[in-house]
Amino acid sequence: MDRDIKVVKIGGNIVDNPDALARFLRDFTALEGRKILVHGGGKEATRLGARLEIPSVMIDGRRVTSRDTLDVVTMVYAGLVNKRIVSQLQAIGCNAVGLSGADGDSIRSTRRSPQPVDYGYVGDINTDGVNVSLIGSLLDAGLTPVFCAITHDGNGSLLNCNADSVASAVAIGMSAVAPVDLIYCFEQPGVMRDICCPESLIAHITAESYSALRSNGTVGQGMIPKLDNSFRAIDAGVRSVIIKHASNLNNDTGTVLSK
Amino acid sequence: MDRDIKVVKIGGNIVDNPDALARFLRDFTALEGRKILVHGGGKEATRLGARLEIPSVMIDGRRVTSRDTLDVVTMVYAGLVNKRIVSQLQAIGCNAVGLSGADGDSIRSTRRSPQPVDYGYVGDINTDGVNVSLIGSLLDAGLTPVFCAITHDGNGSLLNCNADSVASAVAIGMSAVAPVDLIYCFEQPGVMRDICCPESLIAHITAESYSALRSNGTVGQGMIPKLDNSFRAIDAGVRSVIIKHASNLNNDTGTVLSK
Numbered sequence: 001m002d003r004d005i006k007v008v009k010i011g012g013n014i015v016d017n018p019d020a021l022a023r024f025l026r027d028f029t030a031l032e033g034r035k036i037l038v039h040g041g042g043k044e045a046t047r048l049g050a051r052l053e054i055p056s057v058m059i060d061g062r063r064v065t066s067r068d069t070l071d072v073v074t075m076v077y078a079g080l081v082n083k084r085i086v087s088q089l090q091a092i093g094c095n096a097v098g099l100s101g102a103d104g105d106s107i108r109s110t111r112r113s114p115q116p117v118d119y120g121y122v123g124d125i126n127t128d129g130v131n132v133s134l135i136g137s138l139l140d141a142g143l144t145p146v147f148c149a150i151t152h153d154g155n156g157s158l159l160n161c162n163a164d165s166v167a168s169a170v171a172i173g174m175s176a177v178a179p180v181d182l183i184y185c186f187e188q189p190g191v192m193r194d195i196c197c198p199e200s201l202i203a204h205i206t207a208e209s210y211s212a213l214r215s216n217g218t219v220g221q222g223m224i225p226k227l228d229n230s231f232r233a234i235d236a237g238v239r240s241v242i243i244k245h246a247s248n249l250n251n252d253t254g255t256v257l258s259k
Numbered sequence: 260m261d262r263d264i265k266v267v268k269i270g271g272n273i274v275d276n277p278d279a280l281a282r283f284l285r286d287f288t289a290l291e292g293r294k295i296l297v298h299g300g301g302k303e304a305t306r307l308g309a310r311l312e313i314p315s316v317m318i319d320g321r322r323v324t325s326r327d328t329l330d331v332v333t334m335v336y337a338g339l340v341n342k343r344i345v346s347q348l349q350a351i352g353c354n355a356v357g358l359s360g361a362d363g364d365s366i367r368s369t370r371r372s373p374q375p376v377d378y379g380y381v382g383d384i385n386t387d388g389v390n391v392s393l394i395g396s397l398l399d400a401g402l403t404p405v406f407c408a409i410t411h412d413g414n415g416s417l418l419n420c421n422a423d424s425v426a427s428a429v430a431i432g433m434s435a436v437a438p439v440d441l442i443y444c445f446e447q448p449g450v451m452r453d454i455c456c457p458e459s460l461i462a463h464i465t466a467e468s469y470s471a472l473r474s475n476g477t478v479g480q481g482m483i484p485k486l487d488n489s490f491r492a493i494d495a496g497v498r499s500v501i502i503k504h505a506s507n508l509n510n511d512t513g514t515v516l517s518k
Binding site for chain 1: 335345347357396402415
């Protein structure tokens, strides 16, 4: 039996597009072996917050999570989006089980310090916060865990996390027991020298070449958190990180990151 | 090891009251042995629907579930309420895992026929719809499943169910592999001859005495679906059904139903 584990993260832009999501879920189901899906939330939480007249405040691209906003993201990410994805996967033969980090104590985080910026109910995943044993036994039972980015602190509070960070933490955690490949799917073919030119796709980035690409501005601001997360994952034992367009999940097009 | 399973259903009135819910969850955590929680939704879905200006239509006490209402109940029941309960249980030492019926294909239902009344996205649980093997392996792993009343049809649609029916179906399903006690917790001490008089609590009802109580009007309309469900569960192999106040979970006060 193939013990490898693929951790696939799907971004909000795909989650927001029913046709793209359906196609992606078919491709995900076709992936062989043990696998885990982590999904972003898309714009639905922002839309719901607006309809409920809850102000949506962002600082440096991160949502400030008030008590009301925590309720909104819990409803949308852990409820609507997670269960839609799970029911669609079930319909096409993938035995998915949707989880927040609270479920089975699967991912534990700590509320971020209010200094220097108070992001509210936002968590950073604990170093030993991924419940490797639980996730391993779900995989052994033939289940495919589907995580949203809502976690908990173990003291009764849910906390909002970044879905890229959840994917990275899960990949790092599981790499203690199996070879893990982490695949970030989004709306671009990978990391490109020129965002307007698919031919400028960079097929391979090492830790060393990343440093140069970052300092000379080739890598755009929006990509830096994703790449930082990726190299941290590789340093922590993840076998490979691949960044690719969601429609390329089952082919080799994308950017491979390695040491 | 005690192989018995307790299936506990907690109603919406308790879910809506943070103090009562916290007390109930402590009592639930103190219950020994293998256990499963099924929770109702409370009024939060109705409130959210109203804030979103989605009409809330009820026929014979059942919510008509339009596409928009299905989204609302999925958000509130499977998201907000389920994850709040799970995170609170985790904080007090109960290793809870929150599930909709789609998760792990745990509960499968069929959309109710639109004739004679079209209830929309409402499901009736299939006779073989409870995934006994999955739930058994979660219990064996030391987990406590926490079900909301959202299920799925296996074809990609989520369906809204009645939480009493979910509890009953889970109890019947699990009774194939273990002795099961089904406990309905609500805001009354049990079944009473006079709703205003706790001393009129009926300690024991058999199938035969129920028939008489029902026909002479001693049992109020609101209790009939609960009692019908209960006797169906007993006929189908559940060892006992107990109806009691949520604050009496850990004592003997309540109404015991048996053959």
